[in-house]
Amino acid sequence: MATAPRVSRNSRRQGRPAPELIFGDLWPYDPAPESADPKLKTRYDLFIDGAFVPAKSGRTFETINPGNEKKLADVALADAADVDRAFQAARRAQESVWSKLPGRERGKYLYRIARLLQDRAREFAVAETLNGGKPIKEARDFDVPMAAAHFFYHAGWADKLAFAFPGASVSPVGVVGQVIPWNFPLLMLAWKIAPALAAGNCVVLKPAETTPLTALKFAEILQEAELPAGVVNIVAGAGETGAAVVSHPLAAKVAFTGSTEVGKIIQRQLAGSGKKLTLELGGKAANVVFDDAPLEQAVEGVVNGIFFNQGHVCCAGSRLLVQETIADALVAKLKLRLRSLRVGDPLDKNTDVGAINSKAQLEKIRELVASGVKEGAELYESPCRLPAKGFYFRPTLFTQVSMSHRIAREEIFGPVLSVLTFRTVEEAVEKANNTAYGLSAGVWTEKGSRILKLAGELKAGVVWANTFNKFDPTSPFGGYKESGFGREGGRQGLADYVNLS
């Protein structure tokens, strides 16, 4: 920061230690755990044809709390036979009830679901935090309200489809198979189910293996809303179950959110099948900070971009591209900010960074961070204390990163930021686009013309300007290149769930 340089030189000459801030224990916050009851059962069955039923095979799997590694519940494990049962139920519902219902009646169900979700918001927030490891303040202030917002938004479209696509006659696609990831279990469910139902489709959805609980709790809401049996079916399980869902012959459309690796397998599988497909895959977003950016707010945005949900965000701003002239100042501020991030018990209302979702993910993060160190990048970790039990990782940043490092190319999906520098606008664009992914990007500058230029030139589905990680049901979200295709949210998202003629 430019203040009178004369003074600073003097203080250094006199050999005084550099001034430091103390983020210590003078005023520790007491534990403030969210007390709402998540109302979890010890056992969850599959939700097929409007009822909870055990898997045909009788098999179950355990789901745990990644914050303390304790078991939360046993969940029925669906195999191909269960998935088939779900698709048959969905087809029956589709043909006999749902496609015949006028749009405004479908809208009523969606409104009812949205309101019930709001009624039980705290309960769902706690369940989401327990099962996924995200901080309760995020589940409470982002995941659950945003999930409800998607149902409200699409409830509004249900009887207005003709206006969404003027001049075309709109019909539902049919039964859709949907597979969602573990980073935003309830929100991704809402992104998938709300537009599908609004457009008159029926659904078979598979939540992620590590986070099935809020999806199965959501099935309770569907019962409470008296949604006709079979319109939504939820089958829990791992990769095999997912494969059965996407390859089922009754699936007229497949929607998948998850890793690029699995996305490619699905696309290969569906090639030539005539099924519609949308994929929302990985990302390695660049957050580009120019020298005229308001530094303090840029730091806040960068922190929010990479440490939100422990970095388990496909659009996380995991590459920080900073203009050379301000790199030192920005990194110094980032390090300072990292020290006041509170890492720990996800249920504590003061926790900023919660638990890593699973042991496997924690190991993947560790492996990539080790590769960063090995390839010569400089590591900085927040000095925070971590809980003894549970899967935790310190907020981390790497400087001296070059474009060829694995940490600059591969999606880490954890709280790890790679800092690179650039000199000119062209170099910034070139580096930002030099990736297999293209989901999101951020630009930080006070210059409006530069924002518009970069919004056009950055190959990313979303470009945020002077902010990051902002979502709205009206705004389409999706990727370029190996980040997938198709959009979710807005009129564009709805278009993927209808046939037009």
Add this chain to the structure above:
Amino acid sequence: MPSAAQGAFRRLFDEIGSVDAVGLEERVAKYGTRSLKKAAKLWGLNRAVTMVDLTTLEGKDTPGKVASLCAKALHPHDEASVPPVAAVCVYPSMVRHARRALGERAPVKVASVATAFPSGQAPLKTRLGEVQAAVDDGADEIDMVINRGAFLAGEFAPVQDEIVAVREACGRCALKVILEVSELETYDNIRAASFLALRVLRTGDFIKTSTGKTGLNATLANNQVMIEAIRDFYLETGRAIGMKPAGGIRSAKQALTFLVAVKETLGDAWLTNARYRFGASSLLNDLLRQIAKEKSGAYQPPYYFSEAAESY
């Protein structure tokens, strides 16, 4: 070609950087979501009491009223464990009454607004005379206002020269420089004015948001701009300047949120009344009410506390 004023602002902004209003307000909203329980809450409430500059700045102030304010400042509550406040803040004419009421080696300091508070619209000589009078009458701290007219015209040198002149007149008294943020229009300007003041202040001096006499006073956002300026200046120069938000902080909850901002921006070293103050009057009673509630587990009847600062 930009005008001289424009040029002056541009050069200063280039040096110290700018503030994005949307991002700033988003940031400070997060402080309000911190949940303070039990010991943390009680510590924060007690610490906030020790940071209060108990203030009366009315035309109708009398020596008697100032004396009762001083009594309240020394013993805010029947409960002996509640500490005294940091200072009483009065007009220069009341300084000697406050000094008499508090005694010489009191744990509570006497602060006096001076320099033609709140407008500052008097000749410099008059303003310096006022400062001198307050110092002579026994003030420990002087709260001055900056020359907003000169600042907004881009004439930064006179703004700083006046602060230096007052600083000299203060002698050993601590100086608090009021920026009057509501008249500075933008967060960029608040940051700029903070730096102008910081660069001519001594360790132990303060910058302060407002006089409390205009529409908008201390908010979390302008508090944040100023403590970030203090932090940046400290890291660059090693000179630790204090901060005093004033006006508009009435509830204990608000005060705790301001302290959270201090803790997470400036760190532990600023969680003391040597470096952080609240300019307030009705705040004190709400702090006491909440302290009593934390200790007894229940709210006391409302008539145990007075809402009106006049009735101390």
